[in-house]
Amino acid sequence: MRLTPNRSASWQDTKWLMLIFAVAVFTIAIGWALVGVWVILPFAGVEVVLLIFIMYQVSRSTYRWETIDIAPHTIHFCTRHRTLTFTRPSAHIEFTEDENDWRLPTVSLVDGEQRIVLGEFLNLEDRALLKETLGNEGIMVCRNHWWKT
Known part of the structure; x- marks a missing residue:
């Protein structure tokens, strides 16, 4: 994607x-x-x-981009300046919401060794869609405000 x-x-x-x-x-x-x-x-x-x-x-x-390729055993993250590979079994998404909803939530891809914030340029709706799409791909999503819907 x-x-x-x-x-x-x-x-x-x-x-x-x-x-x-x-x-x-x-x-x-x-x-x-x-x-x-x-x-x-x-x-x-x-x-x-x-x-x-x-x-x-x-x-x-506005011409920035990020590519996320999800394979059975790896997740590849690529930008114009950076390429990272995450191991799929240990990778998960951290969806971090602000206490007072003053800032946009962050979507981070994390495994045991590395962490990258995904889509820092996305708006609120697009970040929520990214979280949902990655969750639908079988990547575990962890939220800091798990009690909210």
Whole structure:
């Protein structure tokens, strides 16, 4: 199974949005510069550069992925930078919920030797679906709030 974050805009959509913002900011800045307030131009440039940098970072983070391959004796976890193999008989899922429901629950894959948090970029519904899907695959799910439904 492949885990990816929700992506509301493609990279192409993000580039168009950055262009629209840059045109709007520079149009206003040039208008002010024409009436004598030229000092606004460097600030407009800094604003556009920061906006483009932030939008690029956010868009880039939506292209993260994790792959979980479940075999009869092993579970393989893979990302762009990391690959781990868990032994299936000793592996289990830890579903850790916050005491006050202020933070999202975490879904961790654990065996006797290693632990990895799965789908840190997923929303609440997707994390619950991940827990349910892994449980349906025969992996034991342990919850810290077992008394909740």
